[in-house]
Amino acid sequence: MKKFVSIEIVGQSNIGVIDLGEIETNMTETMTANRIRERAEPKMVQALREHFDYEIKVRSINVISSVGAIEIKALVIVGAEEEDCVEEVTMSETWVY
DSSP states (O other), rough: OOOEEEEEEEEEEEEEEEEEEEEEHHHHHHHHHHHHHHHHHHHHHHHHHHHHHHHHEEEEHHHHHHHHOOOOOEEEEEEEESSOOOEEEEEEOOOOO
8 A cells, every 4th residue: 555644844834745655564564664764864855955945954754653654753964055044844644635
């Protein structure tokens, strides 16, 4: 089954939706979390780069839940013109119709 996650930042919602593709259910929880992280990180960076129009660097990305509803937390550095800032990103499983 295809899985999708929505991207939100504290104070900003509905930044975008990431297609994680098919996530197999026969893998271990660790393997599933690694697969989700590998698929989510580059797409999150691209979406945030387009949203902020600045360079994005990932400080950390953690899959909080890979069983049931997917939840991912990340800290990113937004390379703004005057001063870099750190943003807390939450990605939560959503449905796309």
